[in-house]
Amino acid sequence: MAARLHFLSQDAELLARIRGGDEEALVTLYALSRKPVVAMVVRNNGTTTDADDILQDALIVLWERVRSGRYEHTAKLETFIYATAQNMWRRKLARLRKERPTDLADDSLIAGDPSALDLLIESEEAALISNALNRLGEPCRTLLLLFYWEEASMDEIAHRMGFSNAETAKSKKYQCKKALQAILKNLEPIHD
Amino acid sequence: MTEYSTQHPALDPEQVEQYVLGRLTPTEQQAFDTHLQLCAQCRRTVDAELLLAAGVRRTGRNALKKRLAASVEERPAVPWPRIVAVAAAIVIIAGLGIIRLWINREQATPPLPMENPPSVTEHRTGKEEIQDKLSGSGQPSPQEPKGTKADRTSIPSREEAKKSKEQFAAPKDEALNVDDARRALAKNEVQAPAPAAGATVVGSAAGLWTEGTLFEAEPSPKTAERPIAAEVKRGDLETAHEKRVLKAVSQVQGILLHQQPSRALTQHQRSQQTAGRQTILTYAEQVGEQIRLTLYPDTLFAPGDLERAAVSQPADDSLLIRVGHQSIGYRLPQGFLQQQTRK
Numbered sequence: 016m017a018a019r020l021h022f023l024s025q026d027a028e029l030l031a032r033i034r035g036g037d038e039e040a041l042v043t044l045y046a047l048s049r050k051p052v053v054a055m056v057v058r059n060n061g062t063t064t065d066a067d068d069i070l071q072d073a074l075i076v077l078w079e080r081v082r083s084g085r086y087e088h089t090a091k092l093e094t095f096i097y098a099t100a101q102n103m104w105r106r107k108l109a110r111l112r113k114e115r116p117t118d119l120a121d122d123s124l125i126a127g128d129p130s131a132l133d134l135l136i137e138s139e140e141a142a143l144i145s146n147a148l149n150r151l152g153e154p155c156r157t158l159l160l161l162f163y164w165e166e167a168s169m170d171e172i173a174h175r176m177g178f179s180n181a182e183t184a185k186s187k188k189y190q191c192k193k194a195l196q197a198i199l200k201n202l203e204p205i206h207d
Numbered sequence: 208m209t210e211y212s213t214q215h216p217a218l219d220p221e222q223v224e225q226y227v228l229g230r231l232t233p234t235e236q237q238a239f240d241t242h243l244q245l246c247a248q249c250r251r252t253v254d255a256e257l258l259l260a261a262g263v264r265r266t267g268r269n270a271l272k273k274r275l276a277a278s279v280e281e282r283p284a285v286p287w288p289r290i291v292a293v294a295a296a297i298v299i300i301a302g303l304g305i306i307r308l309w310i311n312r313e314q315a316t317p318p319l320p321m322e323n324p325p326s327v328t329e330h331r332t333g334k335e336e337i338q339d340k341l342s343g344s345g346q347p348s349p350q351e352p353k354g355t356k357a358d359r360t361s362i363p364s365r366e367e368a369k370k371s372k373e374q375f376a377a378p379k380d381e382a383l384n385v386d387d388a389r390r391a392l393a394k395n396e397v398q399a400p401a402p403a404a405g406a407t408v409v410g411s412a413a414g415l416w417t418e419g420t421l422f423e424a425e426p427s428p429k430t431a432e433r434p435i436a437a438e439v440k441r442g443d444l445e446t447a448h449e450k451r452v453l454k455a456v457s458q459v460q461g462i463l464l465h466q467q468p469s470r471a472l473t474q475h476q477r478s479q480q481t482a483g484r485q486t487i488l489t490y491a492e493q494v495g496e497q498i499r500l501t502l503y504p505d506t507l508f509a510p511g512d513l514e515r516a517a518v519s520q521p522a523d524d525s526l527l528i529r530v531g532h533q534s535i536g537y538r539l540p541q542g543f544l545q546q547q548t549r550k
Contacts, residue, residue, distance in 0.1 A: 038271065038274060038275065038278070039278065041275050041278075042275065042278045042279060045275070045279050067276075067279075071272050071275050071276060071279075072268075072272070074275065075268050075271055075272060075275070078271065079264075079268075085229070130229065131257060132227065132229075132257060132260055132261055132264065135257055135258060135261035136261045136264055136265045136268065137265075138258075138261065140258050140261075140262070141258060141261040141262045141264075141265045142262070142265065143262065144258060144259055144261070144262020144263065144265070145262045145263070145265040145266040145269070147262070148262060148263055148266045149266065156266075159263050160263060160266065160267050162224075162263075163228070163259070163260045163263035163264060163267075164263055164264045164266070164267030164268075165267070166228060189220075192259070195259070
């Protein structure tokens with residue numbers, strides 16, 4: 016019981032840190048989750064490098080969900096991370112056309128199904144847009160990141176970026192999207 | 208409920224953004240999905256917005272992933288509190304082990320070379336076996352003279368034990384004539400060997416058991432009663448008498464005296480003591496660059512007396528220790544001190 020309370024308390028603290036934008040919380044979770052994730056990946060035709068890569072991706076999914084308010088704390092954070100990493104590795108194996116290991120269960124009940132957006136992120140088109148975004152100057156790059164990645168509201172964006180109000184931020188966002196489209200039109204497909 | 212018609216000129220860009228980011232209510236989203244099924248242009252608009260969002264998120268993820276990878280490389284895989292806890296546990300366990308080994312070394316009773324070595328089960332108590340197991344972890348104890356592992360672990364045969372006794376233990380029929388030594392020392396008749404020029408202890412590290420004969424000390428010149436340390440420090444002694452004593456003391460400088468009550472000896476070891484004479488079983492061993500004599504008297508000497516004890520070497524194979532009002536004479540195997548100290 017005491018151990019259970021300890022984990023709940025630890026999870027609550029880590030979630031609060033993530034909501035507050037503390038990226039060091041991910042480092043803590045990385046240390047806590049690495050061993051089982053490495054074991055899972057290595058057991059299923061992967062390497063420790065693959066495991067580290069997948070674990071970082073899973074931590075970022077957690078970060079996005081918590082920050083956007085879409086995370087539901089139904090299991091221990093470590094369990095969520097493991098399940099997310101497992102699903103990611105399963106999809107990666109499928110992409111590589113390797114045989115799907117029988118013991119690699121689908122933990123979408125815990126980790127949740129990837130959204131259409133999640134699936135598109137790995138696409139070449141997304142890589143092209145990412146490349147264009149990196150060529151976009153400030154404050155457009157930050158503004159679009161705040162809006163699409165951190166899913167901040169226009170009020171929050173206006174506050175964080177020093178715009179007078181949400182309408183000004185909205186207007187700026189429209190200009191930034193136009194500027195990005197202009198870059199995309201002249202951009203050759205380059206992988207980031 | 209928001210109604211989406213196929214007759215609209217274009218979708219509201221904000222509605223598209225909200226749809227892509229999953230911010231519509233379930234009802235709004237259902238209506239939007241229905242509309243998309245009927246509007247190819249709208250689907251292209253939504254797909255473009257999805258790609259834009261995906262590309263921006265990819266940028267954000269990559270940046271965070273780089274920062275995370277850098278942070279992970281800087282920090283160990285195991286959290287510091289866990290490392291500290293493990294390190295503390297190791298230090299505590301190692302510390303306890305060292306203390307136990309030290310206690311074991313101080314309290315352990317070295318076995319006597321025996322003509323008829325008993326089997327392990329015959330004379331060994333559980334405590335002795337535990338002590339042996341502890342001492343077997345590396346630090347040699349008086350019970351365990353240095354040597355090869357095979358030497359340490361094998362039980363000596365009768366011949367080996369006899370040879371060991373002949374080599375290390377003073378033969379009883381050649382026991383130190385302490386009376387002669389005492390008289391010679393008192394009358395300054397002992398011609399001490401040349402002083403050691405920087406006595407360096409080398410040679411065999413094996414210890415030996417020997418018996419010291421205890422007798423009441425006669426009054427002797429003051430210098431003979433000087434503490435060893437004081438004698439060694441004094442380099443300006445001028446009289447022949449003092450010089451001779453100094454030489455004798457210098458010869459055996461680096462001798463440490465320890466004592467343990469004789470009850471620490473095993474019954475068998477006590478039975479080895481010469482009957483009918485006042486003797487002190489003593490274990491002599493090399494400790495670092497010094498020779499340590501561990502005395503096992505029936506009654507412990509006063510600590511102050513032991514600290515002020517004077518050690519002299521009346522002959523090459525003899526040691527005389529004055530402790531308080533008593534003296535202990537030892538006959539050591541020929542060459543033992545020479546093995547331990549290089550002149």
